[in-house]
Amino acid sequence: MKSLKTINFLILSAFIVTFAVLSLGCNKKNKSVVAEIGPDKILMYEFEDQLSKTLNNNTDTLKKTTLEQRKEFLDLMIKLRLKVLDATDKGYLNSPDIKNDLDNYKKNYMSAFLVDRKVTDPYIKKLYEMKKNEVRASHILINLTQTPTPEDSVKAYEKAKTVIEKLKSGADFKQVAAEYSEDPSAKVNGGDLYYFTGGMTVPEFEEAVFKLNKGEYTKTPIRTMFGLHIVLLTDKKKRNDGIRASHILIQDQRDSSGNILDSTIALNKIKEISEKLKAGADFGSLAMEYSQDPGSATKGGDLGVFDRRRMVQPFDSAAFSLKVGEVSGPVRTPYGWHLIKVTEIKEYPSFDKAKENLKAEFKRGMQYKTEYEKFVANTLKDYKFTVDENALNMVMSKIDTTKTIGNIAFDSLFTAADKGTKLATYNGGNVLLGDLIQNFTVNREQTMSLANKQAFTKAIEQTATNPVLTAYAEKENIEKDEEYQDLLKEYTAGLLREKIDLEEITSKIKISDADIESYYNTNSAQYQIKEGEKTTQRTLEDSKAEITNTLRQQKFTEYEKNYIESLKQKYPVKINADMLSKAFTD
Numbered sequence: 001m002k003s004l005k006t007i008n009f010l011i012l013s014a015f016i017v018t019f020a021v022l023s024l025g026c027n028k029k030n031k032s033v034v035a036e037i038g039p040d041k042i043l044m045y046e047f048e049d050q051l052s053k054t055l056n057n058n059t060d061t062l063k064k065t066t067l068e069q070r071k072e073f074l075d076l077m078i079k080l081r082l083k084v085l086d087a088t089d090k091g092y093l094n095s096p097d098i099k100n101d102l103d104n105y106k107k108n109y110m111s112a113f114l115v116d117r118k119v120t121d122p123y124i125k126k127l128y129e130m131k132k133n134e135v136r137a138s139h140i141l142i143n144l145t146q147t148p149t150p151e152d153s154v155k156a157y158e159k160a161k162t163v164i165e166k167l168k169s170g171a172d173f174k175q176v177a178a179e180y181s182e183d184p185s186a187k188v189n190g191g192d193l194y195y196f197t198g199g200m201t202v203p204e205f206e207e208a209v210f211k212l213n214k215g216e217y218t219k220t221p222i223r224t225m226f227g228l229h230i231v232l233l234t235d236k237k238k239r240n241d242g243i244r245a246s247h248i249l250i251q252d253q254r255d256s257s258g259n260i261l262d263s264t265i266a267l268n269k270i271k272e273i274s275e276k277l278k279a280g281a282d283f284g285s286l287a288m289e290y291s292q293d294p295g296s297a298t299k300g301g302d303l304g305v306f307d308r309r310r311m312v313q314p315f316d317s318a319a320f321s322l323k324v325g326e327v328s329g330p331v332r333t334p335y336g337w338h339l340i341k342v343t344e345i346k347e348y349p350s351f352d353k354a355k356e357n358l359k360a361e362f363k364r365g366m367q368y369k370t371e372y373e374k375f376v377a378n379t380l381k382d383y384k385f386t387v388d389e390n391a392l393n394m395v396m397s398k399i400d401t402t403k404t405i406g407n408i409a410f411d412s413l414f415t416a417a418d419k420g421t422k423l424a425t426y427n428g429g430n431v432l433l434g435d436l437i438q439n440f441t442v443n444r445e446q447t448m449s450l451a452n453k454q455a456f457t458k459a460i461e462q463t464a465t466n467p468v469l470t471a472y473a474e475k476e477n478i479e480k481d482e483e484y485q486d487l488l489k490e491y492t493a494g495l496l497r498e499k500i501d502l503e504e505i506t507s508k509i510k511i512s513d514a515d516i517e518s519y520y521n522t523n524s525a526q527y528q529i530k531e532g533e534k535t536t537q538r539t540l541e542d543s544k545a546e547i548t549n550t551l552r553q554q555k556f557t558e559y560e561k562n563y564i565e566s567l568k569q570k571y572p573v574k575i576n577a578d579m580l581s582k583a584f585t586d
Helices: 008-020 044-054 059-064 067-089 096-131 150-168 173-180 203-209 264-278 283-290 313-319 351-364 366-382 389-396 433-442 453-475 482-504 513-522 540-570
Strands: 033-037 040-043 133-143 192-196 222-224 227-238 243-250 260-262 302-306 331-333 336-345 422-426 429-432 528-531 534-537 573-575
Touching (some): 033 067, 067 573, 096 366, 096 453, 133 150, 150 227, 243 264, 264 283, 422 453, 433 453, 513 540
Antiparallel strands (some): 033 040, 133 192, 422 429
């Protein structure tokens, strides 16, 4: 587990950065008071959320944290809250730099929060329900490109129709797959795709498959980017969130080229070990004595926690069919013979606990881009976004379309008056040429495109997207959303902490030449360079920057400690240890 003594920086930076990509609410908003800091309070859900983020949402690790470790982490949170209280009392919320940062945050993050509400959340709720089950399916693939000719489409669908008719007449799916499928593996496995769950295949494929009952096949072909599929559902069952297993491996005898010389010796040995287990021998002890897997043998055969499909199929199939404490019979894989013991089955988590992982998984995939672009297009349409073709043509008349956008010298081509030209309108606003040019300075990907009309039209749409989504977010009262307010509160706290650190600590640190020289003389051994047996002393001048940085860190720690102690006098702190001990028990 990550040492809590090393996470001071992590938690403080988390308050500034993490809010932008993570949502709160993984623990049903338990508002029990964990600590009081003057007029402020740290609630249970706030403590659990921050510690969860710091420890990568590892449920097992979180539950095993000791009361002392929790107090240590809580102390870091209290330190931040004390600084925020002082910064607020000093009026820093009204400082121009913080007000500007908050305005920019609202402009940029409100739209992102809206997308989470309208696009991400509905999708991951559906994905969560789908992931409760795992299915095993077989398919027959008929190749069809994404942009086929009419003749190719007719040919592919006719073939699919033939396949379905054969299945309707009672033909064996495996035999039909071997004969008709254009998936090369079908001739060997009859089209078997093994077990999978939601999010592991393209959406149109899995949506159709998960609607089937065991033994059913699709009566119309499923169209995906890969072609046409006729799919048979061979199994469907509740899934877990992974298992922990141990194994004992006895490898086959092989020659110098890796070819198997004899597998019976390994089989007989694994049978012998199996009999010892049946007689009551300890699995871990036997693994340490006999297993030929060097990575796990020293750990009693423990392989840790793994998901479905992480291991080779024979191993996976055997392991996921066992109950906790059960030991398999001999299992053959390309690595040799195994005995497998399942030591833990992780339950499928609640939606609140799975939410962030589901969100991250969704946003990594192509489906997020598809759903996001669809949402943006519909929103722009609703807000009557319209490009002014005459204005765009005027701009294009001055552009060298053989160049990339990044190589266009906009300031020499367009006057200040030109930059006020309206390129597009939408309900409540406009896109000016100046807005488009500004957008090019921050969106580097756009500047790599050729400066043609199509690229400019797309860029104008992208320039309008954030203000339109922000307007939509305001219409939806996103600012009143409790989760949004929590995130804004975190962001504001991060800004205030940075401001107070600068004003009350960093600005007061003074490092003199005498300080540097004294530190150098006292710690001269730290500033030596060893080359073989030769040691060369670095000069004071050469070490000056490094020493200055070290002294600044030391003084910051010292000044901060004194500052925090003074704040505790101003804002008394009270910790509810009994409540803290109940964290992560839901």
